[in-house]
Structures are given as structure tokens and as C-alpha cells.
Amino acid sequence: MPTYIYAITGADHPLPLGGLHGVGDPPAELRTLRTDLLAAVVSEAPDGLRAKRRDVMAHQNVLEALMAGGATLPMRFGLVGPGDDEVVAALDREADAYRERLAQLDGRVEYNLKAGRDEDDLLREIMTESDEIRQLNERTRARGSHDDRVALGELVAREVTARGQREAEDVAARLADAATHSSHAEPAPQQFLNLSFLVPRAETDAFVAAVRREAEERGDAYSFTLTGPLPPYSFV
Template identity: 50%
Template sequence: MSVYVYAVMAATHPLRLDGMAGVGDPPRPLRVVKGSSVAAVVSDAPDGLRAKRRDVLAHETVLEELMSQATVLPLRFGALAPDDESVRDTLEERADAYQERLAALDGCAEFHLKVSCDEDVLLREVLRQSDDARRMNDEIRAGRGGQELKLALGELVAREVEARHASFGSGIVEALRPLARETRVSEAAGDDFLGASFLVERPRQQEFAAREAQLAEEYGEDFDFRIHGPLPPYSFV
């Protein structure tokens, strides 16, 4: 039977597993696989594992409890290994790298920020601030522009919107970066122009949250700031 892996931690981690249960229905008991300097919390993997709410919640609950005891390297939902021995071999082979990351994450949690902006607001701003965009738009509205002009206007507006997104995103990240130990900017998805993760030390987490709220207020109601955290530091493992 394959093994489900929840997290890696120092072998000195308290590893209090009483009262915790893993993924599966019924929930699989947790156990520890130890290397010489690092360890992993695992369970038997249920057949046909899927990201069902029950199992995702069980995974998160195990990580949160382990994080409350000491620093861990959290694995994302669905990490599998062939057996305990293969887990132990990996712990030994990568012990130095695991210890390095554990030191980097010590006392920290992840905050993930997504930001979007009302596109209509940006389009109006481009037309107001760009002479070329305004001229093209006026010609099209007057019936003097053909398809080529419409395409040119669309390309110009797209470039201007992209530039504004980049400027907004950079400004937000730089405002929060001093409060984080590490920062990772990811490719934004959907309507978002910014997706960024911040590794924040426990004593600074309230200050970080307050600064994010202040930024949201400064940017105004046309911007949608969504902050999630504190989370297991997946983005920094």
C-alpha cells in the first residue's frame, strides 16, 4: 500500500500525534518515519484518493497541529510515496536541504495575497490619460475608423492596462516586502493582476495584516484585495 506524506520536520519535533487522524474514510492513523536528523508524518494512503473536502480538511488540520508544535515543511495535498522505506531514504538523501529550509521557515507562516481591479475603471483611465487612445476612440465613435483602427485601439489599451497592472502589483509587493522574511510572486490567474506569497515571522503577522488592510483602503473600492493566512508555508518549502 502506498504512503501518504503530510510534512517533514526535524527529528527533534515534539511529534504529538494523539487525537489527530489522517485522510481517508475511515481516517487513517498517523505514524512517524524517522531519519537520522529529520522525520516525516505519514499514513497509509486510501485507494482512489481525491481532493474531497473531508480529506483536504484532514490534511490541513494535521499540518496546523504540527505547525503549532514546531516548524514543519508542509507538503501539498496528495503527496504519495511507495512505502515507508522510500520515505526514509528520501529523508536521508535530502537531510541537509530539509534542515536548511526548516531553519529558513522557523517561526513563520505564509500569507497569500490576490488583488484584482475593476477593468472598466482602468479602461476609462486609459482613455482619459492617453492622447492616442482618446483620439482613436473618438474617430471610431464618429464612424471614421475601420476594423484596423479598432484593432490598433484594442492593442494600445491592452498594453496600457498591462503596464498599470505591473505598476500596481510592484507597488503593493514593495510596500509589504519589508515585513516579510521572503516573498514569492506567482503568475496571476483569472481577473487578478497580482498573486504573491509572503513568509512572515510570527511577531510581525499582526503588523503585516494591518499594513495589507491599509493598502486596500489606500487603493480604494475599485480594487479587490483578498488576503489568506496565516497558512502553512507551501510556497517556501
């Protein structure tokens, strides 16, 4: 029987699972698998599991209850092992690595920051600062050459990418002191930044204030979206 895995904790971690239930319809019963050093909160894996709100919330509620009691390695929704014996074997086999990661995550939460910039504002800046692009744009407007239009589009696209990368690096560097670690992910179209931060729980207010200052300094042409506190998925 496949085993659905919610989280891994230390063997002495509180496991306040009363009143909680697992994923599935009807909801699966939660249980724990233990070794001398670690514990995993699991349930039976229902057939055909999909990311329905009911099941996502059940998964999230388990993680929140565990995180309130200390360091927790949260598993992403939908993680299934072959069976209980295999999960226990993995806990034994990877005990040192799991315990090291639990120590790193102890007392910390994740925040995700996404940032984008108004396209017209960015293009105006590029035209103002790049003589090559400005001259090619004027030539394209005057003659309408297909080759010039293609070259202009390629130049602008490269400059947009380069400036986005520089701005992402700048934002990450300016916020680095407010977090313990960071983890980059591919930004969505129209965004230049998708960055997760590992933040000490006691310092979350200071981190949020630092992000707010960064957004205010960059002005209305920028959009910053901060989500958290979250289970530290990006750092497991």
C-alpha cells in the same frame, strides 16, 4: 504500498498526533518515519483519493498540530511517495536541504494576497492618460474601421497588462519590509496580483495592518483579499 506524506520536521520536533487521523475512508492511521535528523508524518495512501472536504481537513489538521510545535515543512494535499523505504531514503539524501529550509521557516507563517481593480476605473484612467489610445478610440467611434477596432483592442490590452504589472510590483515593494520573503504566482483573470508572503508569527498583526493600509490608500476601485495565516506551502 504507496505512502501519503503530510509533513517533514526535525527529528526532535514534537509529534502531537493523538486524536488525529489521516486521509481516506475509513481514515488512515498516522505514523512517523525517522532518520537521525528528520521525521516525516505519513500514512497509507488510499486508492482514488480526491480533494474532498473530509480529507482536506484531515490533512490540514495534521499540519496545524505540527506547526504549533515548531518549524514544519508542509506537503501539499495529495503528495504520495512510492513507499516508506523511498521516503526514508529521500530524507537521508536531502537532509541538508530540508534542515536549511526548516530553519528558514521556523516561527513563520504564510499569507496570500490577491488584488484586482475595477475594469471601468482602469479603462477611464488609460483613456485619460494615453493620447494614442484616446485618439484611436475617437477615430474608431467616428469611422468604425475594423482595423482600427483591432488595433484599439490590442493597445488597450497591452496597457492593461503593463499597468497591472507595475501595480503588482508597487504593492510588493510597499509590503516587502513587513515580511521575510515573498513568492509570486499567476493572478487570476481580473486580478493583477497573486502574492504569498512569509511572515514571522510574532509580526502577523503588523503585516495585516500594513495590507489594510495599502487597500485603504488605493480606494474603493481596488479589491484586496488576504488569506492566512497558512502553512508556508509557497516556501517549501
